[in-house]
Structure formats: C-alpha cells, structure tokens
Amino acid sequence: MKPLVIPIFISHQGCPHRCIFCDQYTITGHTEAEEQPVTPEEVKKIIEQWLRRPRKVKKQRVQVAFYGGSFTGLPLQRQQELLESVQPYVGKGEVDCLRISTRPDYVDDTIISLLKEYSVGIVELGVQSLHQDVLTASFRGHTARQSEDALRLLKTSGFVVGAQLMCGLPGDNYARLMTTVRKTVELGPDFVRIYPALVIQGSGLEKIYREGKYKPLSLARAVAISCRMKTIFDEHNIRVVRMGLQPSRELAEKVVAGPYHPAFGELVMARNLFQKTKKILHEKRNMPLKQLHIAAADESVFRGPDNISMRQLTALGLLENIEVIFDKDQARHTVLVC
Numbered sequence: 001m002k003p004l005v006i007p008i009f010i011s012h013q014g015c016p017h018r019c020i021f022c023d024q025y026t027i028t029g030h031t032e033a034e035e036q037p038v039t040p041e042e043v044k045k046i047i048e049q050w051l052r053r054p055r056k057v058k059k060q061r062v063q064v065a066f067y068g069g070s071f072t073g074l075p076l077q078r079q080q081e082l083l084e085s086v087q088p089y090v091g092k093g094e095v096d097c098l099r100i101s102t103r104p105d106y107v108d109d110t111i112i113s114l115l116k117e118y119s120v121g122i123v124e125l126g127v128q129s130l131h132q133d134v135l136t137a138s139f140r141g142h143t144a145r146q147s148e149d150a151l152r153l154l155k156t157s158g159f160v161v162g163a164q165l166m167c168g169l170p171g172d173n174y175a176r177l178m179t180t181v182r183k184t185v186e187l188g189p190d191f192v193r194i195y196p197a198l199v200i201q202g203s204g205l206e207k208i209y210r211e212g213k214y215k216p217l218s219l220a221r222a223v224a225i226s227c228r229m230k231t232i233f234d235e236h237n238i239r240v241v242r243m244g245l246q247p248s249r250e251l252a253e254k255v256v257a258g259p260y261h262p263a264f265g266e267l268v269m270a271r272n273l274f275q276k277t278k279k280i281l282h283e284k285r286n287m288p289l290k291q292l293h294i295a296a297a298d299e300s301v302f303r304g305p306d307n308i309s310m311r312q313l314t315a316l317g318l319l320e321n322i323e324v325i326f327d328k329d330q331a332r333h334t335v336l337v338c
C-alpha cells in the first residue's frame with residue numbers, strides 16, 4: 001500500500017547554485033515570490049491539515065517529505081528546527097518517518113547522525129548521472145565519485161535510498177547513460193526516479209539551447225531510453241517509482257523544448273509492456289497458446305493510443321488465435337500466457 005506522503009517544499013533552499021536543467025519553482029508550481037522559507041510552525045500546520053483529511057485506508061503509513069531543494073545543504077540549525085517540528089507527530093505515531101532529498105556532496109557522517117536522530121528513514125539523492133563529463137556539462141558542482149560514496153554511505157547506514165537519474169543531459173549519450181544505469185544497479189539503491197531533461201524557461205539549459213549548443217531528446221527517444229532504463233532496473237528488482245516530472249499547467253507553459261508529456265510515465269509503461277509481451281509471445285510462438293493475460297488496471301496502458309500495441313502485435317502475427325484477457329486478479333505490469 002502506498003504511504004501518504006505529506007510534501008513540504010523547500011525549493012532551491014540549501015542548493016549552492018542552480019544546476020543547468022533545474023527550476024524547482026516551475027517544477028513544484030510555486031513562484032519564487034510565493035516561496036518564503038517555510039517556518040517550523042508552518043510545517044506543523046501543513047502536517048495537521050493533511051492528517052485531518054479523510055483517508056480511504058485506515059492504517060496507511062504516513063511520511064513527511066522535504067522536497068525541492070538540498071535539505072542537508074541548509075544550515076545545521078535550520079535542519080534541526082525543521083526536523084524537530086515533525087517530532088511530536090512521530091512521537092504520537094501519526095507520522096511513521098521523514099524523507100528528504102539532497103545532493104550527493106552534502107552527505108557525510110555528521111549529516112547521517114543528524115538524520116538518524118530525527119527519524120529520517122528515506123533519503124533521495126539527486127544523482128542525475130554517474131558520468132563525470134555529463135555532471136560537469138550540467139554544472140552540478142560535484143563529482144561522480146561523490147555520488148557513489150554518498151549512495152554507499154547512506155545504504156550502509158540503513159536508510160532507504162532513492163536515486164534520481166536524468167536522461168538527455170548536456171554531454172550525455174546512450175553509452176554514457178547505460179554506464180550510469182549499470183553503476184547505479186551496482187550501488188543498489190532501493191528505488192529510482194527517471195526524469196528526461198526539459199528545457200525550462202529561464203534555466204541555463206534554455207540559454208545553451210537558444211545558442212544552438214544543446215539539443216534535447218525527442219519525445220520518442222526519451223520514451224525509448226527511459227523504457228530501457230526501467231527494464232534494466234526491473235531486472236535487478238530496483239523499483240522505478242516515477243518517470244517524468246509531475247505534470248502541471250505551470251510546467252507545460254514553461255517548457256521551451258524537450259520531451260514533455262503530461263503522461264510521460266504511461267508512455268514508457270506502454271512501451272515496456274508492449275516489449276515484454278512481444279518478447280514472450282515471440283519466444284513461445286511455437287506453443288499452442290490460447291490466452292494472454294494482462295492486469296485489468298493496465299488495459300489502457302497496454303492498448304496504447306488508438307489501440308496501437310494490439311494492432312502491432314496482430315500485424316506481427318503474434319496474436320493469432322490468442323484471446324487477450326484483462327484480468328482484475330493479475331499484478332500490474334506483468335504478462336502471462338497460457
């Protein structure tokens with residue numbers, strides 16, 4: 001069961017500079033003027049508002065998440081104040097754990113002890129790439145080695161660790177991206193998020209895009225690459241919890257170029273499911289198959305726009321005499337033939 005995540009936005013706070021692709025105000029739908037640093041009192045108010053909302057599931061786990069900046073780059077006292085403000089709810093059992101996102105170069109033993117002391121259970125690292133040239137071209141300001149060290153340190157310290165990865169960054173290419181994916185698998189985060197780089201108005205990427213020094217991925221290419229990444233992570237039991245930025249009107253209005261789609265994750269899932277199905281049907285094409293089972297919840301993802309996946313499988317002769325069943329008892333994202 002998915003936990004209830006109470007988001008507290010600290011857009012760009014704690015960041016030493018703006019990375020070339022990033023604009024947290026647009027991503028979170030807040031303007032820079034609106035975004036005054038949240039106070040501990042406001043944190044409490046936000047938590048209480050969320051806790052008062054009716055919930056469908058009674059025993060849902062609750063997490064408070066500090067998103068949108070580099071939490072551990074904040075002055076130590078501010079980190080303590082914010083973490084402290086959540087503790088009464090942890091004490092009462094109303095919040096199960098805290099989660100933060102941060103940069104790899106802002107993780108060390110002091111930070112680890114602080115996070116542990118305040119019940120932080122999940123840390124998401126903005127890894128983006130594990131190729132040094134890509135990090136340099138994206139003005140990340142830290143090394144690939146620092147990301148690897150931070151991931152290892154967080155894992156060995158017992159945190160649930162997430163890695164945010166990007167495709168289509170300046171200086172990146174398919175081979176470099178696959179190196180990043182392979183290294184990430186070796187480092188073994190508990191989950192990953194995959195974001196295709198978008199050219200957002202006002203970002204550094206917009207500047208080099210307009211100067212003709214950066215070419216974003218097409219939507220089709222970004223979907224294909226993300227699908228490959230997801231397939232590899234699936235094979236290694238690393239959960240992919242999100243693909244593509246959260247869609248919003250603000251984001252749609254501010255994307256100058258790049259593979260933006262409000263249902264980017266669904267497009268990737270459709271491709272992923274299509275490829276899985278094609279592979280299974282192809283491998284078993286000499287067997288007398290009668291039924292193909294897909295989870296009922298995946299029906300629209302599986303069919304794709306205009307039923308394209310079904311039409312392609314039929315055109316390939318892979319659905320001959322096979323009944324497709326959208327099965328409500330089947331696990332999502334799985335394919336079964338019998």
Ligand code: SF4
Nearest residue numbers: 015018019022068069
């Ligand atoms: S990518 Fe992370 S570190 Fe860079 S500006 Fe955005 S929030 Fe800050």
